[in-house]
Amino acid sequence: MTRSPNKLIPVDFPTLPGLDALEGVTLGTDGDVDVIGYGVHSDAEVPDGVALSREALVRAGFDSQVGETLTVPQPDGPDVIVVGLGETERLTPAVLRDASAAFARASSRRGSLRLILPPGRLPLDADGLQAAYEGMLLARYRYTPLKAKPKDAPLTAVSVVIGDTPAEHTESAVARAAVAVRAAVIARDLANTPPGHLTATDMGDIAVRLGERFGFEVQLFDKAALIELGCGGLLGVNQGSVEEPRMIRLHYVPAGARTGHLGLIGKGIMYDSGGISLKPSDPMHLLMKMDMGGAAVVLGAFTGFQETGVTAEVTGWLMCTDNMPSGTSYKLGDVLTARGGTTIEVKNTDAEGRLVMSDAFVLADEAGVDAIVDIATLTGAALMALGTATAPVFANDDDLVEAVLAASASTGEPLWRMPLEQKYRSQLDSDIADIANLGGPYAGATTAALFLEHFVDDTPWAHIDIAGTMQSDGDDAWRSKGATGFGARLLLDTAAGFRSGS
Ligand code: BES
Ligand code: MN
Ligand code: ZN
Numbered sequence: 001m002t003r004s005p006n007k008l009i010p011v012d013f014p015t016l017p018g019l020d021a022l023e024g025v026t027l028g029t030d031g032d033v034d035v036i037g038y039g040v041h042s043d044a045e046v047p048d049g050v051a052l053s054r055e056a057l058v059r060a061g062f063d064s065q066v067g068e069t070l071t072v073p074q075p076d077g078p079d080v081i082v083v084g085l086g087e088t089e090r091l092t093p094a095v096l097r098d099a100s101a102a103f104a105r106a107s108s109r110r111g112s113l114r115l116i117l118p119p120g121r122l123p124l125d126a127d128g129l130q131a132a133y134e135g136m137l138l139a140r141y142r143y144t145p146l147k148a149k150p151k152d153a154p155l156t157a158v159s160v161v162i163g164d165t166p167a168e169h170t171e172s173a174v175a176r177a178a179v180a181v182r183a184a185v186i187a188r189d190l191a192n193t194p195p196g197h198l199t200a201t202d203m204g205d206i207a208v209r210l211g212e213r214f215g216f217e218v219q220l221f222d223k224a225a226l227i228e229l230g231c232g233g234l235l236g237v238n239q240g241s242v243e244e245p246r247m248i249r250l251h252y253v254p255a256g257a258r259t260g261h262l263g264l265i266g267k268g269i270m271y272d273s274g275g276i277s278l279k280p281s282d283p284m285h286l287l288m289k290m291d292m293g294g295a296a297v298v299l300g301a302f303t304g305f306q307e308t309g310v311t312a313e314v315t316g317w318l319m320c321t322d323n324m325p326s327g328t329s330y331k332l333g334d335v336l337t338a339r340g341g342t343t344i345e346v347k348n349t350d351a352e353g354r355l356v357m358s359d360a361f362v363l364a365d366e367a368g369v370d371a372i373v374d375i376a377t378l379t380g381a382a383l384m385a386l387g388t389a390t391a392p393v394f395a396n397d398d399d400l401v402e403a404v405l406a407a408s409a410s411t412g413e414p415l416w417r418m419p420l421e422q423k424y425r426s427q428l429d430s431d432i433a434d435i436a437n438l439g440g441p442y443a444g445a446t447t448a449a450l451f452l453e454h455f456v457d458d459t460p461w462a463h464i465d466i467a468g469t470m471q472s473d474g475d476d477a478w479r480s481k482g483a484t485g486f487g488a489r490l491l492l493d494t495a496a497g498f499r500s501g502s
Helices: 017-023 054-059 093-106 126-139 167-192 200-214 223-229 232-238 283-290 293-308 353-366 380-386 398-411 422-428 444-453 488-496
Strands: 035-041 069-072 079-086 112-117 157-162 217-221 246-252 261-272 313-323 335-337 343-345 371-376 391-395 415-417 461-465
Touching (some): 017 167, 035 093, 093 112, 126 157, 167 200, 167 283, 223 232, 232 353, 246 293, 261 283, 293 371, 293 488, 371 398, 380 444, 391 444, 398 461
Parallel strands (some): 112 157, 371 461, 391 415
Antiparallel strands (some): 246 313
16 A cells, blocks of 8 residues: 555554454354344244343333344343334334344344344345344444454454244345445545545556456546546645545446446545634544545445346546645635636635536546446535435435435435525526536535536436535444445345446
8 A cells, every 4th residue: 555644653453444344144044143132023922032021121111113122131142132123013124234233233242143033023134134133243343453352342243133024035135235335344444544544546556456346347546647637626626735636436337238427526625624724723623534435425325236246337436536725725716717617716625526526527527327326425405404314305306316226215214305496506607617616505515515516417416415424423223433335235225226328
């Protein structure tokens, strides 16, 4: 890996520690385990294995709600944990994902886990089973390579058992869960990595390795190549940095017949200081190492395409640089020229995400993609509007956004469609350039989306702002404290269902 000027004391640490940990977990075995979890509904019989009455559970404060667990210490043999599943009728894959995540957390000191679900009454098809595996694996994720003594036991084996599920069906659900979780874990690892340990150059090198391993092509564009391409948005933001920028182009080609060509764009700000429009000291700004969360989830999703058997061709553009103040920084009032020739007046250097992404939209249209989905930690306004659970999605095409929303419902990464209110478009007018990078004081997520829209031709396009959802302040269902990987599973699912014209 390239030594950056900020890495004077080399720290030898694994690049993708969460991925390494995930690979050490055996899935779906029927051997002995340390902990057995029993799923219990609030309105059905308590399973025999629990050996306690409903009254005893309630006296102990366990109401069988989703997210609740109760550890029943055992004199010998595996620990028993009772896992709330809520009402029978309300069980969905999303509920199972959350319940199994709670179970995995309750057994964080133990390595091998089995969750036993009551048979016969659930939507326990392959989707439910997949979700249960995902919940456990995602909940036990921790970013620990820089800690001397991690607290949790490493996970070694996970299984989910349902009375009468046929084995074959189980295998495919387990395989799909493993691929989806891997995508999210790679994204989390990248976003959790300290900014001094992960430069744009490093990000490119990691992408190359992942591409070789998981079946997609990776092309790196350094500063000279970006000058050649006229990517003035990415280059402008990079101006203040001692680190080189990278545009990372990912390309997945399906083995068989092709159902369309999907373009994915990710914001890759390795660290967002705000630039000359320097961010004030604020705990939130400690999170700006995660401003490459969009690029991370696109890269994560690509690692799952081959094994999922995605039938669309998919091209990704990760726009990577940090945003730093220095003597060479781009300035307020500067005018940048994006790929394609659009001139942009810089009114705030902290509105940098939209600048680096502008070049990518033009490249995606030039590549002739049938649709574009972009994902970015773009605006504090998205966090203000919808908080940390739900991400806003903006789109110029109903069919595409329906497909993205359907994927979101199945992966449990909630989205809410917001209007691309054209009334606000004039806020981006510039006196001296084609467009300005700053809107008015209100609807900041919308004006950012309107800026991006300027660079999209007539191609169907959806924009997901993950500024609020990229990170969790604490453990919360499948989200582990820190980077959530929000969007990785969603993009994988979107690509898996992608057909041009649909
Ligand atoms: N990376 C930030 C947005 C962000 C904020 C992400 C909080 C995650 C958590 C983005 O580059 C930014 O600084 N946006 C500005 C835009 C403004 C200057 C128009 C913002 O939201 O304040
Ligand atoms: Mn910014
Ligand atoms: Zn940013």
